[in-house]
Amino acid sequence: MTKDIIFSVTIPAYKDRYLKEAIDSVLAQTYHNFEVIIVNDASPYDLDSIVYKYDDQRIHYFKNKKNCGAKDVVDNWNICLSYATGDYLICMGDDDKLTPRCLHDFAELIMKYPNLDLYHARSEIIDDHSNLVCVLEERPEWESVYSLMYNPRNSHLGDFLFKTETLRKNGGFYKLPYGWQSDDITAFIAAASHGMANTQEVGFQYRGNGQSISHDLSCIEDKIEAVRTSVTWRKNFIASQHADNPEDSRLAELIKQDVAKYEQREVDDMVEFDIRKKFFSRSCFWFYARKKHNISFSRYIRCTLKAIKNRFI
Known part of the structure; x- marks a missing residue:
């Protein structure tokens, strides 16, 4: 019951x-x-x-x-x-x-x-x-x-x-x-x-x-590290699982292929949000901090342009 x-x-x-x-x-x-x-x-x-x-x-x-x-x-x-x-x-x-x-x-x-x-x-x-x-x-x-x-x-x-x-x-x-x-x-x-x-x-x-x-931007660098820890966990988890039907096997392969892109999407979304909220100070911060967090210059530019679009347009 x-x-x-x-x-x-x-x-x-x-x-x-x-x-x-x-x-x-x-x-x-x-x-x-x-x-x-x-x-x-x-x-x-x-x-x-x-x-x-x-x-x-x-x-x-x-x-x-x-x-x-x-x-x-x-x-x-x-x-x-x-x-x-x-x-x-x-x-x-x-x-x-x-x-x-x-x-x-x-x-x-x-x-x-x-x-x-x-x-x-x-x-x-x-x-x-x-x-x-x-x-x-x-x-x-x-x-x-x-x-x-x-x-x-x-x-x-x-x-x-x-x-x-x-x-x-x-x-x-x-x-x-x-x-x-x-x-x-x-x-x-x-x-x-x-x-x-x-x-x-x-x-x-x-x-x-x-x-x-x-919404707390003060801890964004810790959140980025949490994302990377999560990505490592996801890789290990999928490697340890054994799908028991064709559809799940297909999804497992797609997850393996997507996990690196997933990390990039999550990190870039956080950086863009951070820059959008405090554009001048945080765009400067991420210009210098990008190497520490393995963010390429092209990714930094994309995040900045997206922040400008979302903030000012």
């Missing part, structure tokens, strides 16, 4: 601005068998006054004695995992939201595909005021890890639902600086054996706001 499935919705919390909205979105679920795990990462903000207003036994609130910090944010994800008692786990941002039927749709998907270790909710982007920006693409109801790795899609940590036991056996969330691509690799590991099933209705709302780590 779907009602027997227990979900752990975990919120590694630091900022206060949208925390109430995040919690309210979980409590508004049409499926009621869940727990909410909130871990305060030694925040300087008054999260206590927000959480203590709730009188709901499903909410469990913990506070870290020491701040994990943005660079080691994955440590707090794994602290959340350590407190979870549910069968399946979501780790969502303190500024993100679930739609009311998110857990209900996940429960139905689990009943249809009970042997999987990973599920995914269709997502949409919202702005600072919770207005809809865009709905992200539909995905096949089931796909292999090769399909997940090969097809370029916009994913976020809170999109994914992990089988808690398997996530723990896999060592928890894969750690990279600032969590950059940690969610992707953790998902690939979880999908390696049995693939992933996707809900067809929107279940997760990712808030695209300037306060998130993904």
Whole structure:
């Protein structure tokens, strides 16, 4: 029965601005068998006054004695995992939201595909005021890890639902600086054996706001190194896998061929975004830093021209 499935919705919390909205979105679920795990990462903000207003036994609130910090944010994800008692786990941002039927749709998907270790909710982007920006693409109801790795899609940590036991056996969330691509690799590991099933209705709302780590330009060089670590992981992972059907074999070969281009695309996108936000200072910075990061002069020029186009046109 779907009602027997227990979900752990975990919120590694630091900022206060949208925390109430995040919690309210979980409590508004049409499926009621869940727990909410909130871990305060030694925040300087008054999260206590927000959480203590709730009188709901499903909410469990913990506070870290020491701040994990943005660079080691994955440590707090794994602290959340350590407190979870549910069968399946979501780790969502303190500024993100679930739609009311998110857990209900996940429960139905689990009943249809009970042997999987990973599920995914269709997502949409919202702005600072919770207005809809865009709905992200539909995905096949089931796909292999090769399909997940090969097809370029916009994913976020809170999109994914992990089988808690398997996530723990896999060592928890894969750690990279600032969590950059940690969610992707953790998902690939979880999908390696049995693939992933996707809900067809929107279940997760990712808030695209300037306060998130993904918009923090001060750590861009660490993020570039995280991308390169991720690329090495991808190469090793594909080399260790054995596809059991022609389509997955084809995708595995395409992934091998594309991995170098993938690294270049990811790095160039970050450099272009950095230059676009602070054109004069960052274009000068990357002119001198490009050799350190193995960025050719022609790539630097392309990034700069693209930044000019996106900034001024």
